[in-house]
Amino acid sequence: MPIKNSELILNPDGSIYHLNLKPEHIADTxxxxxxxxxxxxxxxxxxxxxxxxxxxxxxxxxxxxxxxxISVISTGIGPDNIDIVLNELDALANIDFETRTxxxxxxxxxxxxxxxxxxxQPDIPIxxxxxxxxxxxxxxxxxxxxxxxxxxxxxxKAFIKHTNWNANKxxxxxxxxxxxxxxxxxxxxxxxxxxxxxxxxxxxxGRILRLPLMDAGLNKKIDSFNFEGVxxxxxxxETSAIYGLSKLxxxxxxxLNAIIANRANGTFxxxxxxxxxxxxxxxxxxx
Ligand SMILES: O=P(O)(O)O[C@H]1O[C@H](CO)[C@@H](O)[C@H]1O
Ligand SMILES: O=c1cc[nH]c(=O)[nH]1
Numbered sequence: 001m002p003i004k005n006s007e008l009i010l011n012p013d014g015s016i017y018h019l020n021l022k023p024e025h026i027a028d029t030x031x032x033x034x035x036x037x038x039x040x041x042x043x044x045x046x047x048x049x050x051x052x053x054x055x056x057x058x059x060x061x062x063x064x065x066x067x068x069x070i071s072v073i074s075t076g077i078g079p080d081n082i083d084i085v086l087n088e089l090d091a092l093a094n095i096d097f098e099t100r101t102x103x104x105x106x107x108x109x110x111x112x113x114x115x116x117x118x119x120x121q122p123d124i125p126i127x128x129x130x131x132x133x134x135x136x137x138x139x140x141x142x143x144x145x146x147x148x149x150x151x152x153x154x155x156x157k158a159f160i161k162h163t164n165w166n167a168n169k170x171x172x173x174x175x176x177x178x179x180x181x182x183x184x185x186x187x188x189x190x191x192x193x194x195x196x197x198x199x200x201x202x203x204x205x206g207r208i209l210r211l212p213l214m215d216a217g218l219n220k221k222i223d224s225f226n227f228e229g230v231x232x233x234x235x236x237x238e239t240s241a242i243y244g245l246s247k248l249x250x251x252x253x254x255x256l257n258a259i260i261a262n263r264a265n266g267t268f269x270x271x272x273x274x275x276x277x278x279x280x281x282x283x284x285x286x287x
Contacts, residue, residue, distance in 0.1 A: 002100035008091060019073070019088045020055040025062055026092055027069035029110040029287060032085065034238065036074040041277060042114065043072055045284050058085065065284060079141040079199055079241035086111075086245035094249075109251045110181065114283055116276060117195065117236035117257035118205065120223050122264040124191060127275045129282060130233050131186045132177055132195035132255040135240030139199035140170025142244040150175050150247040155227045163221040166214065175243040181254035184286050193233025195255060196222060197240035205235045206263070223264060234259060256283055 009017035016022075031042055036059040043049055046063035053060050057076030064070065075085045093107040117130060124130065134152070136159070152174040159165070159172055174194070186192055198204035203211060206219035222232050239255040246253035258279040260272040269275055 003095065004100075008095060008097075008100055010097060014097060015053075016088045016091055018055060018084050019058050019060065019092070020053045021060060021088075021092055023092045023097065025051050025053070025060065025071075026089065027062055027071040028107065029068070029070050030089065030112070031070065031072040031283070032075050032111060032113045032238075032242065033072060034075055034077055034115055036076070038114070038276065038280075039072050039074050042280050042284070045280070046070065057081070065287065068287070070287065075238060077201075078237050079137075079139040079197065082238050082241035082245065083141055083144075086242065086249065086251075090245075090249045090251070106250055110178075111242060111246055111251055111253040112181065112185075112283060112287070113238060113242055113253070113255040113257075114276070114279055115236055115238060115255060115257050116260045116272065117234040118261035118263050119234050119259045120196070120219070120232055120263055122262070124193075124233055124259055124262065126259060126262050126267055126269045127271075127278075128259045129190045129279050130193045130195065130257045130259055131182065131190045132239050132243075132257065133182060133192050134174050134176045134194050135243040135255065136194055136196040136232060137173040137175065137240030137244060138170065138204070139197055139237075139241060141199070141241050142173055142175075143170055145244070145248055147173055147175075147244060147248070150244060152176070155230065158227050159225055162225045163218060173240070173244065175240055175247055177239075177243050177254045178246075178252035181252050185254055185256055185283065189282065190256075191233060194230055195239045195257065196232050196235050198235055198237055201237065219263065235263065
């Protein structure tokens with residue numbers, strides 16, 4: 001049965017609804033960045049750019065690096081955007097747009113996030129790089145899908161108990177990144193971690209400007225969680241959503257995060273752009 005026009009939405013030129021891309025416009029290796037201005041910071045290292053487009057916050061440059069085809073796409077902020085980007089990337093790879101049917105031979109993309117993040121533990125220095133072994137989803141977005149096979153129930157239960165997780169909030173889910181990509185990007189220059197993904201920057205990450213928090217002690221409980229040596233290293237807004245949808249759709253994903261804030265020490269990077277540029281170089285050297 002063909003997928004209906006209201007579900008698989010194509011623009012008049014045949015490109016997919018939000019990303020504005022046709023299947024031939026993407027590489028099998030895709031770098032995701034949050035900020036649309038970061039796309040050019042990545043693609044300036046390409047040998048050449050062969051395709052570029054933008055719709056809303058979703059900007060794409062596809063080119064080659066040392067002869068290998070590569071795409072960089074901005075996702076904007078948050079798990080709701082990741083739902084759009086991952087579903088549309090998978091459609092570009094695995095759905096035939098002519099017949100509107102799922103292809104017989106499915107492709108696995110390599111999806112690598114280069115993001116910014118706040119460190120949670122005092123010993124995660126500003127301007128360091130965290131490579132996310134797993135993502136701790138606090139956003140609820142993944143609950144729209146059948147997540148049981150990809151979650152890690154034992155550690156999730158321990159986290160819920162340790163933090164006395166409020167029943168009005170979405171149940172946390174822990175999803176692993178790709179082990180193959182982890183071995184490529186983890187090194188003596190990085191810190192391996194469990195990355196918490198929040199559905200907001202302020203209250204959902206325990207920040208107070210004017211509004212009091214529902215649970216002012218939550219960040220301390222997250223910081224002190226320790227499951228057989230596994231601690232929550234950092235907070236950002238996309239990793240677990242990328243890991244969850246990639247696992248469900250059969251893609252390989254890894255998230256690398258430039259630590260620009262340290263929440264335990266209350267400090268912020270003097271030059272976040274430089275740290276992000278360093279992480280881009282680090283990542284591209286290993287692709
Ligand atoms: O710098 P990016 O990749 O956008 O990542 C982080 O920065 C944004 C918040 O400032 C969120 O998207 C968070 O995940
Ligand atoms: O603290 C931080 C820093 C960057 N991005 C986040 O989501 N949180």
